[in-house]
Amino acid sequence: MTGDPRPAASPAVELRAFIARLHFYVGLFVGPFLLAAALTGVLYVLTPQLEEALYRQALRTDSAGPARSLAAQAEAARAIAGPDARLFAVRPAAAPGRTTRVMFVEPQLGASESRAIFVDPATFAVKGDLVVYGTSGILPFRTTLDHLHRDLLLGEPGRYYSELAASWLWVATLGGVLLWAWRRTGRLSRKAPQNARLRTRRLHGLIGVSLSLGLLFLSATGLTWSRWAGGRIDALRGGLGWVTPSVSLSLDAAAAPAMGDHAHHPAGAPPGVAGQDTAGQDAAGHLDAVLATALAAGIDSPMVEIRLPRPGSAWLVREYDRSWPTQVDSLAIDPRTMQVTSRADFAGFPLVAKLIRWGIDMHMGILFGVANQVLMAALGIGLMVAALHGYRIWWQNRPAPGALPRSLVQSWCRLPPRTQIIVALAMAALGWALPVAGLSLAAFLAVDVLRWRHARTSARSLAAE
Template sequence: MLARAMLGGAPQGILMASSTPARQRSGNAARATALTAFLTRLHFYIGLFVGPFILVAALTGTLYVLTPQLENRLYADQLTTDSTGPQRPLAEQIAAAQASLHGEETLAKVRPAPAPGTTTRVMFHQPGLNDYEHLAVFVDPVTLEVKGTLVSYGTSGTLPARIVLDYLHRHLMLGEAGRIYSELAASWLWIAALGGVWMWWRTGRGGRGAGRSPRRRLRRWHSLTGLWLVVGLVFFSATGLTWSKWAGSNIGALRAQMGWVTPSLSVQLNGTAPANHAQGAHAGHGDHGTHGAPAMPTSLALWDQVLASARAAGIDAGKLEISPAANADSAWQVKELDRSWPTQVDAVAVDPRDMSITSRADFADYSLVAKLIRWGIDAHMGILFGLPNQLLLAAFGVALSAMTVLGYWMWWRRRPAPGATQALLCQSWARLGLPARLVSLLLALALGWSLPLMGASLLLFVLIDLLRARTAEAATEPA
């Protein structure tokens, strides 16, 4: 009896010991399945409600990065000249530009001809223009001939045709209210990308080896495209948020708190102005520079003297911009504008009284984080590596657009019949374990605070979900 019990006890003990890992694996699998179901519903909601905004951002961004060469051809008469010989002083070029106008414009800044065969851009404040827009007068630096006038926008200096594309990408030409669309797309893009990777990993690697039905092929193409783009999706989401309206303000505050600020000039001649500021929260697409009160009237001869002082101080890029002092207690600014590789964005402040350098901000002195942010923004805009950067962004934009359209096609083919029971986001969340629910709730609160439009749209998702649940419940109640 004892031997029998001993013989019988060992297998039972082994069975009990081996059943514990099995239960753990089963529990882990159940939690992973519940998480996958929740992320699938969230991914669906993002695609359904935010997908149109992502598609518009992808299409307009693709058009924007493909058009610098087109802009150069459209405005070749204003941007280039056949004249050869020594350039005339800036003072004479500015005087020629002023003489071509009607008098209500105020001189704002000047961009000297960056290379032989190009024109000088004399920029004016003009009543009626939008923020960060100037009236640019293009002057032949050799003959002083005025080659034309165009509206110029931002530090990038885009001209009318590309301004339209910039505004479409930035705010759909709806003003500040329209910026909601682009910030909403950037806020959710990285969540959709990372959630898609998880779903691909958990559901048979995007349908590989699972049949050749049209639905599975669509799903596979959608998944594989997302996998190829995932790094770019996160990158564009992060860089896009840096100049968004609400999230961008929070990012700027975080950068200032962490010391990730971009060095900037102190232009105060009497007293000391703050030496740094966070430039992450841009007013729009790209870095637009200052846009305030017109500069005080100055002697035209000062422009040449300030330029000579800046050149002597090492400001040697071909593309640069000179801004006069805003008042008697301020310095002039001379900034390099070459955001290609290698990046040349050094800047100096010049005291107009003795032409001394009172402050400077050299790219070499930027912190690593500040450099990465500068490069990231310029890569986002297709500037950093020139044509290769443009072509890469264009391919990315086309692929993202195709992936978004595939997502809608998949939904259309699988759309539920009227009255059919549909899975709900709240139900999927409720099936998560308690720890997962708490973690997801804390993440939602943190992200909702830092990315306000994400938080607001998530609440909208939940409200839509509750309304769907209420409608389904009412439909099943007996009459």
């Protein structure tokens, strides 16, 4: 691209101009996706208390007395579920006053959905009948918010929006921090504070820098369960041996393939559900014996789930308390001998697997309880405020009609050759590691070139007149 009348500046100045232009483009085009992800994320992390209130009748019971057998509770739920429902898991009441959750798979349910019947463990009274979602078994209200955050209720095509936001958030954050640091040492920081445009820019920069570590965390953890970038991350982890251990449910194999962290996110389908047949239903009478074996083997969290075996496979007993301290141990139990055949204890996970587990749970606002919820909500609100101030900066500094703007490609062309190569390689690496970011970068460049050419043509027309 040629025709830039401005004299060449120093390489450092040109690099700053390029980063400023890239930051501007990311904010302008990805800003709406960041706003949507932040808003829906804030709503999601604030739902646990609201969910307790909305579904109190199903989750709690006022009856007194000792809990009856799990097998009998499952049988009471099965009488309500009907013949087409296939029992696949039971979550015993985690505390006095809580209900037991008995989960079924039915043909009419969607992917990753199951039907949960909530049973009073003392009286067998059915307290609720709800569709729950994913391995976390989240309830309908939070399921809607989960889909809203993940795909804007658009299904699989909508997942690209959240991946786009996560892919560019770290780039926008690092670029913003660099620009803030450069401006802090330049003349801009000493100009009149009453200037409205400068006040907006300073506030935008201050918010971004203050939240930068949290925003980088959100970007990194969000990418772990995205579709395309998540696949790249899983492949990298597999190659480096950073996989999350899992139990083997096969009665003929000594070890199982490792299971990625996607299986722990609400979006994942319940493992072991697909293909289960009615042979597993007869095993329900052994639920109490299986639980006793698991307790004797060290499963000590009150939040435990028992999954019925498929033909030729073992029972799966897993903890699902992902608050701090994390309790997600799991083990397999042979239905013939009631012996533990495989186990995966969180204490024995590799450090990277633990960090990923903690990172995902913190992202979802469940690792440290209310404090975690408040922190994630503050990050989301701060991101929304920063994005809105970014649009205000753009509006306050929009070019006059007929002005010829500096384009992103033009800024790159003014860099020193070696810097151009480094930037091009970095962009290529970005496009490979984060495919959605790569495609959107190509779209940025196309829009950039078209916008620059349109502005140049308009300027020439005005000059001719």
